[in-house]
Amino acid sequence: MSSPGQVSSVNPKDLGKVVVLFGGPSAEREVSLKSGGMVLAALQRQGVDAHPFDPATRSLVELANGNYDRAFIALHGRFGEDGTVQGALEWMRIPYTGSGVLASALAMDKVLTKVIWQREHLPTPDFIELEPGFSAVEVASRLGLPLIVKPAQEGSTLGLTKVRTVEELTPAFEKAFAFDKHVLAEAFVSGGELTVPVLGEGANAHALPAIRIVAPGGNYDYHNKYLGNETQYFCPSGIDPALEAEVQALAVRAYQALGCSGWGRADVMLDEQQRPWLLEMNTSPGMTDHSLVPMSARATGIQYDALVLRLLSQACLKSSLQNNGAQ
Ligand SMILES: Nc1ncnc2c1ncn2[C@@H]1O[C@H](COP(=O)(O)OP(=O)(O)O)[C@@H](O)[C@H]1O
Ligand SMILES: [Mg+2]
Incomplete structure (x- = not known):
């Protein structure tokens, strides 16, 4: 495994015929269209025989006959980041970027992700899965106020509410419930926000520099992520180097615990004492040239085109028919 700073020595011609999957039917379609469009352009200008494919407008079955x-999976959210497309590609034996079926599915679900992290004694904010008819008073008294309510399976801050009073809890639940039948209430963490890309797999997984995110009013919502331009991103993060190293190590352990591979990005909050808490793992992060993983890679000298090529060169199948006793 090469180190993060090393320049990729991949020959584009060796990568063969490549399909870039982007768009898709999820709520994050618009972001994926931007990610995939830029990935496609980066591959083509480096001489890769790359072709676009939008699973929202064509059947994935067509891939089987495309040679x-x-x-390159540049889909975000459901039917793209959640193990479904990964399963189809395994079945068609087309090597793909990023995590396999199980890690993708686990990371897509914030509740299951947190259960696994808790089992590994990794710090993640206390939470309660909310069922219809839950007691708002009990939830607020255990987690404290403010707290966060969010759907287990949606990205881009859709359906997420910062709840400040007991009365706001039920409306927040209903909003999240419209996105997903699994909804969680999570303790609020208030000291700062970081996100940490991780590349590689297993013992070779390694973190890139953390990015510190400062959103207007501390509110990193859909608008402040994608539409406005007031959110500030710092990379180098400017945090204490020992804390940065701790957060990077935590991101790697969080990634390994879920069995991620290829690449990912851990979202982390710092509390008032500057202790890190894991929020979630993104297994198909945004990939426009303004996105966070490219920003962090650039800080180590890896430019956008080289990053795209490197991720593609590591595409692989994660399920093998060998050694299972089948003839
Ligand atoms: N427990 C929490 N405490 C403080 N802020 C949170 C918490 N959970 C989420 N947030 C804020 O909401 C944003 C989105 O939440 P996240 O769990 O990363 O879901 P997603 O990015 O999939 O929508 C975070 O980047 C953070 O700004
Ligand atoms: Mg997030």
Whole structure:
């Protein structure tokens, strides 16, 4: 495994015929269209035989007859980041970027992710899964106020509410419930926000520099993520180097605990005492040239085009028919 700063020595011609999957039917379609469009352009200008494919407008079944050697997954959210497309590609034996079926599905679900992290004694804010008819008073008294209510399976801050009073809890639950039948209430963490890209797999997984995010009013919502331009991103993060190293190590352990591979990005909050808490793992992060993983890679000298090429060169199948006793 090469170190993060090393320049990729991949020959674009060796990568064969490539399909870039982007768009898709999820709530994050618009972001994916931007990510995939830029990934496609980066591959093509480096001489890769890359082709676009939008699973919202064409059946994935068509991929089976496309003679593709690899797939770059630039889909976000459901039917793209959640293990479903990964399963289809495994079945068609087309090597693909990023995590496999199980890690993708686990990371897509914030409740299951947190259960696994808790089992590994990794710090993640206390939470309660909310069922219809829950007691708002009990939830607020255990988690404290403010707290966060969010759907287990949605990204881009959709359906998320910062709840400040007991009365706001039920409306917040209903809003999240419209996105997903699994909803969680989570203790609020208030000292700062970081996000940490991780590349590689297993013992070779390694973190890139953390990015510190400062959103207007501390509110990193859909608008402040994608539409407005008031959110500030710092990379180098400017935090204490020992804390940065601790957060990077935590991100790697969080990634390994879920069995992620290829690449990912851990969202982390700091509390008032500057202790890190894991929020979630993104297994198909935003990939526009303004996105966070490219920003962090650039800080180590890896430019956007080289990053895209490197991720693609590591595309692989994660399920093998060998050694299972089948003839
Ligand atoms: N427990 C929490 N405490 C403080 N802020 C939170 C918490 N959970 C989420 N947030 C804020 O909401 C944003 C989105 O939440 P996150 O769990 O990363 O879901 P997603 O990015 O999939 O929508 C975070 O980047 C953070 O700004
Ligand atoms: Mg997030």
